[in-house]
Amino acid sequence: MPEESSIESILIADCGTVITKLLLLERVEGNYRFVAQAETPTTLNPPWSDISVGIVHAINEIEQITGRPLYLHGRLLTPRHNLQGVDAFVVIMSAPEPLRLILAGLVREMSLESARRTATATYTNIQAILSREGNMRSPQEMWARVIRDSEPDVILLVGGVEGGATRPVLELADAIALASYMLEKGQRPMVLYAGNSALRARVTKLMGDITRIEVVDNVHPAIGVEHLGPAQVALERIYAEKRLTAAPGVDTLSQWSRLPVQPTATAFSRVVDFLWRREGNPDRGVLGVDLGAANTIVAATFDGRPYVTVYSRGIAYGPVAWVQEHGIAPLLKWIPEDIEEEEVLTLLHNRALRPWTVPQEPRELWVEQAVVREMLRSALAVAQSTWDTGRATQVSGMMPRLDPILVSGGGIVHMPRPGQALLTVLDGLQPLGISTVLLDVNRATPALGAVAGVKPLAAASALEAGTLVSLGTVLSPLGRAHHGDTILKVSIMYEDGGKLDVEAHYGEIEIWPLLPGQRATLELRPSRRFDVGLGPGRGGAVQAIGGLVGLIVDARGRPLVLPDNVDQRHRLLNRWLWDVGG
Amino acid sequence: MFVSYTIVNPLTIIRTTRRLPRKGEVLARVGDPVEPAHIVAQANEPPDFRIIDVARELDVPVKKTATCVRVKDGDNVNEGDVLATRGGLGARAVRAPISGVIVGKGRGRLWLEAPPTLIRLNALVPGTVVTVLPGEGVVIETVGAHIQAAWGNGREAFGVMRAVVRAPKNPMRPKHIDASAQGAILVGGSKIDEETLEHAIEMQVRGIIVGSIPPSLMKRLETVTFPVIATEGIGDMPMCQAIFDLLRSIDGREAAVSGQWQAGSSFKRPYIVTPMPTQAGNPVDPESPPAVGNRVRVLRGPYASASGIIAEMPTGAVPLENGARMPGVYVDVGKERAFVPFANLERLL
Numbered sequence: 047m048p049e050e051s052s053i054e055s056i057l058i059a060d061c062g063t064v065i066t067k068l069l070l071l072e073r074v075e076g077n078y079r080f081v082a083q084a085e086t087p088t089t090l091n092p093p094w095s096d097i098s099v100g101i102v103h104a105i106n107e108i109e110q111i112t113g114r115p116l117y118l119h120g121r122l123l124t125p126r127h128n129l130q131g132v133d134a135f136v137v138i139m140s141a142p143e144p145l146r147l148i149l150a151g152l153v154r155e156m157s158l159e160s161a162r163r164t165a166t167a168t169y170t171n172i173q174a175i176l177s178r179e180g181n182m183r184s185p186q187e188m189w190a191r192v193i194r195d196s197e198p199d200v201i202l203l204v205g206g207v208e209g210g211a212t213r214p215v216l217e218l219a220d221a222i223a224l225a226s227y228m229l230e231k232g233q234r235p236m237v238l239y240a241g242n243s244a245l246r247a248r249v250t251k252l253m254g255d256i257t258r259i260e261v262v263d264n265v266h267p268a269i270g271v272e273h274l275g276p277a278q279v280a281l282e283r284i285y286a287e288k289r290l291t292a293a294p295g296v297d298t299l300s301q302w303s304r305l306p307v308q309p310t311a312t313a314f315s316r317v318v319d320f321l322w323r324r325e326g327n328p329d330r331g332v333l334g335v336d337l338g339a340a341n342t343i344v345a346a347t348f349d350g351r352p353y354v355t356v357y358s359r360g361i362a363y364g365p366v367a368w369v370q371e372h373g374i375a376p377l378l379k380w381i382p383e384d385i386e387e388e389e390v391l392t393l394l395h396n397r398a399l400r401p402w403t404v405p406q407e408p409r410e411l412w413v414e415q416a417v418v419r420e421m422l423r424s425a426l427a428v429a430q431s432t433w434d435t436g437r438a439t440q441v442s443g444m445m446p447r448l449d450p451i452l453v454s455g456g457g458i459v460h461m462p463r464p465g466q467a468l469l470t471v472l473d474g475l476q477p478l479g480i481s482t483v484l485l486d487v488n489r490a491t492p493a494l495g496a497v498a499g500v501k502p503l504a505a506a507s508a509l510e511a512g513t514l515v516s517l518g519t520v521l522s523p524l525g526r527a528h529h530g531d532t533i534l535k536v537s538i539m540y541e542d543g544g545k546l547d548v549e550a551h552y553g554e555i556e557i558w559p560l561l562p563g564q565r566a567t568l569e570l571r572p573s574r575r576f577d578v579g580l581g582p583g584r585g586g587a588v589q590a591i592g593g594l595v596g597l598i599v600d601a602r603g604r605p606l607v608l609p610d611n612v613d614q615r616h617r618l619l620n621r622w623l624w625d626v627g628g
Numbered sequence: 629m630f631v632s633y634t635i636v637n638p639l640t641i642i643r644t645t646r647r648l649p650r651k652g653e654v655l656a657r658v659g660d661p662v663e664p665a666h667i668v669a670q671a672n673e674p675p676d677f678r679i680i681d682v683a684r685e686l687d688v689p690v691k692k693t694a695t696c697v698r699v700k701d702g703d704n705v706n707e708g709d710v711l712a713t714r715g716g717l718g719a720r721a722v723r724a725p726i727s728g729v730i731v732g733k734g735r736g737r738l739w740l741e742a743p744p745t746l747i748r749l750n751a752l753v754p755g756t757v758v759t760v761l762p763g764e765g766v767v768i769e770t771v772g773a774h775i776q777a778a779w780g781n782g783r784e785a786f787g788v789m790r791a792v793v794r795a796p797k798n799p800m801r802p803k804h805i806d807a808s809a810q811g812a813i814l815v816g817g818s819k820i821d822e823e824t825l826e827h828a829i830e831m832q833v834r835g836i837i838v839g840s841i842p843p844s845l846m847k848r849l850e851t852v853t854f855p856v857i858a859t860e861g862i863g864d865m866p867m868c869q870a871i872f873d874l875l876r877s878i879d880g881r882e883a884a885v886s887g888q889w890q891a892g893s894s895f896k897r898p899y900i901v902t903p904m905p906t907q908a909g910n911p912v913d914p915e916s917p918p919a920v921g922n923r924v925r926v927l928r929g930p931y932a933s934a935s936g937i938i939a940e941m942p943t944g945a946v947p948l949e950n951g952a953r954m955p956g957v958y959v960d961v962g963k964e965r966a967f968v969p970f971a972n973l974e975r976l977l
Contacts, residue, residue, distance in 0.1 A: 086630045091895035092645075093914070103630055186737070187679040194674055220735065227732070228677065228739065230651070363891060391843040392863035396928070398891055399778050399861050402632065404954065404971045406929030411950040462951035628951075 053133040053501045055126055057108075057116070058493040059101050059299075060310065061088050061139040063340040064362065064401045065456070066097075068104035069493050070112065070132070071508055078507040080490060082111045087402060090141045090293060097141065097295035122302040135303040136496040137296075140310035140341060142289035144169040144358055145281070148198040148235070150176040150189070150218050152205035157241065160265040160272050161204045163432045164240070166355045167278040168285045168309060169341065173198050176221075178205075178214045189218070190225035198235040199288055202277070203249070206242030208267045215241050219249045226257040234258075236284070240265045240277040260284075274432070285309060305500065310336075313495030315345035315354040318452060320498065320506070322347035330447040331438040335422060335475070336492065337361055337455030339401045342421050344429035348446065349436040357425035361457035362401030365394045365417045368424065379608050380416035380473070382619035385409060404460060411462070415470045418457050422474025440579070441524060444604060445478045447579060452514065454486035464594035465626030468517045469555070472600050478522050479579025480588060484514040516562060518593030521550075522600045525576035529553040533576045533601055537569035538590075550599040555625045557599075560592030568597070595626060631918045633975040634776045634925065635899075636870050638877065640909045642774045642901050644753045644884075647765035650674075652747070656766050658758065662751035664786035664884060668766045672744040678725050683736030685722045686714040690736035697738065703730045711738055752784055753884040753901045772904040773878050775871055779841060780857040780887025780898030781849040785813065787834035789902070791879045793817040796872035800838055802827040809833050813855075813885055815875045818866045820856070822848065835885045837875065837900065839867030839933065855887035857898040865933040868925050870976055878902045912977040918970075924959055928972040935976060936961040 054073040059066060066089070070082040084107035089100035105117045115130045116123055123131025147170045151158040154177055165172055173196035176189045193201070201222055205215040219239075226234040236258040239249050246261045253259040262276040290296065290307040299307070318334035325332060331348040339362040344355040359368055369377065374387050381390075393413045397403070405411040435446035453471050461467040468483060490513050498505035527533050534550040538558060550556045560566055571585040572578045580586050590597060602622075609615045652671025662668060682697060683690045696712045699705060705724045712722040724740060732739040755770030790812040792804035800816030802824050813835035814828065820838050822845060828836060835855040840863050849856050859871045867875075883902040890896040918924070922938045930949065936959040945953035946967050954969035 087632065186681070187677075190677070190679060194677075224679070224732075224737075224739070228741075232651075388843060389863075395779075395843055395846075395862035400632075400927050401891075402971055403928045404952070404969060405950060406969065406972060407949045410928070411952075460952065462948075462953075 055132040056134045057132040059137045060493050061141045063141050066100040077511050078504040079511050082108045084108050088141045095294050098298040134500050136305050137307045138310045138313045138496045142293050144171040145285050146198045147172050148174050148201045150203045152178045157204040157266040161202050164274045164277045168282045169356050186221040189221040193225035201235050202238045204241045204265050219252045223252045223256050310492045311343045311354050311356050314343050314492040316495035316498050317491045318345040319347045319352040329437050330449045333448045334452040337457045342425035344425050348438050355429035357428050362397050377416045381412045382616050418470050419474040447479050448481050450482040450484050452484045454491045463627050468595050469626045478524050481520050483517040485517050487515045516593030518595040518598050519590040520598045523576040523578040527552040533573050535571040539567045541565050550601045558597045560597040564592040566590050633914050633977050635774045636976045638773050640774050641911045642770045644768045648749050651763045654760050656757045660757045663754050666751040667748045668751050669749045671747045675744040676742040678740045680738040682712045686720050693736040699730045754903050770903050771909040773902040775900040777857045777859045777898040778861040780889045783855040784886045785835045785855050786884045787813045789813050789883045791815040791876050796867035800824050805831050840865040855885045857887045860933040868933050868935045870935040923976040925974045926968050931961050931966050934961040
């Protein structure tokens, strides 16, 4: 690969569970821009079983679009020579199956809860939880049976605060060693020990030559204290080693580029962190959500602390299991017309059978949007349990101050109208205060996160050059009033000197004109009982930037409550839909 | 533009991968002719086991259990055999809870393992072994009719095909299943309901192929011992005409039916393979781009499950019923011409 300073063209492959996307980023008149993109089905699974097949398909499409040779004699042409090839090639991936994980610990509400939060930071599927709780006659036999039947890749062993319990942790370690010993050598799980540090040597000795063990800092060193970082980093590394580099076809890709394959979630989180640093406002966090076919990524940065959560359900492969867990009622309540449960279930099942398909009729779209709302809500609930929102905290248990909010993923980006995308995001995330909502229209954000590791300037330049499109600035006041009461008065002072005085009423979504790129100063005057992000009853002037939808006041209250009466609910949902542009 | 595909082909070269659920031993060799019942590979199911806490059962310190244990590694024991004893006051014995082999001991415990059970993998599809996947399975080559389906209940069978409805939109009913259905793989039209399924179980059919399965029946189908597969998916959809016509054309012939379906990284698709006494088949070409005249199926929207021919390939995006704009093609579906986005289109190969 050439030196960073001479990199002018970067090809990025984003291999999702269903779709592989290829993007060509190039320097054009001093700025980096996406000049071509192509999509093909991901070919990790049968009948291809080779991730490089789909990438080569997409490269051929990009060659046709740009008229530039990129691939010759079974190889990507790199580095670039004259008008052939590219300077760098990076691959991000979420396509492989998640790590199969068993959590082992002492108390579910303490160390095991920390272990669960650790596991959400990367692509994992928790197969079982082994704990010391309950009165088990032969716990070791039960644990061994669970380990054998679950066939985990990794056992995350936690437990014991620093200076605390030792014997129960050793018993668990002993059972793990015993169960591992009984498995074929190639099938033994590795052990990641993140418990009481006083036991590191003894736990390591217990595992002996039986299975591989890694030791990291205690995830729960004291009561009420969590220290998840080192265990999260270790799990991400193990995922990369066991899933990314081992994926069929990655050996071919590694002949084209020396850069390691990165998890999509890591790359996405890097962009969210970059946005926080660009905004430079310690009183606000930045949130990013990427809704994929099999996973929902929630990335956030508060006070310079980045957080990433991989919720192991997405828009295609998650909903059937989600309905089994939560019932179908939460989905039905978002659909603005009469629909039978069986019809919704049918659509969800068929979406899993053919995850690449798109909704064509309005009813299919309503179901898809209902799924997006509930996946966002569920993913956010998992993510919020890992956040320390610091100075961005507004009201305990509610959303912190977030600006901007970045949304990505086919399920949102492919919605027919920007207002529908915005409404779905507002219903799913229910932000508070003042937020700009940015849409990743080309689904390029994770790719830019990968580029940032090769050429940070190129990633920053592409972000500034229109990769993210604003849907609008959203004001979401917090408070309670009667439906129709005036809760906020706004004077919109446009850059060109124009002024518009408007009022927002409780229970409504109000939209006022503020075009993409247009700036305005908003003079906010909330009623006494409402907080628009500046403190209860406090007003003030804030800057706002327009978007595809405009300036939005979501005055529907938090948490958002839908009427139980079906007719009333349908009328309300249809009105909100109408308000945001249909 | 890459468009997904489904094989619906009356005469082609079919390569069927037969894989063990876990590492084992492959018995067939390259070039071996195989019949459906032929065992091509086998593996050991993880055996049942017991961990016997001798120290606790006998109430003796861990260090002293070695003197109490009466068996050694590798010993075969029968259920009820004495494994360890403690003499003196309060004498006790620990007996084997299951028959098996002592495979390990230490820290006051014994590990007793039951005899392993063997998983045998049959060929299912008659043909010739062309590849051996060491420790995993084989690839079998067959010439014949090949149909890929959308969903299956995980079961497999080989038997005689029998079409029981006359049109792809007709659901399978109990009246279609008489005594002659015993041992046959039944081809229905649109769907099957619970009453018909229970009747089919009673009549001991060997398999069922329909267009779609109601979501409410999916759980019940997991417990059925024969394959039930849906060519279109879940819900109430007629069987695609092209698939129905091909299934009717092989009525009375023997077919291998696999209902194994898996989403995601271990992706598997149900299939029907009917061997033909010829070597003249051509392999399908999934890589070629879509073109006017291609045979296609609609996967979603108002024409879901309809098959037709690509009539026009417009450039640029076309508005859909829900307002979105997508690139796609116009398909002649019967007497109508419908726009179908590429994402909702499937070539029939």
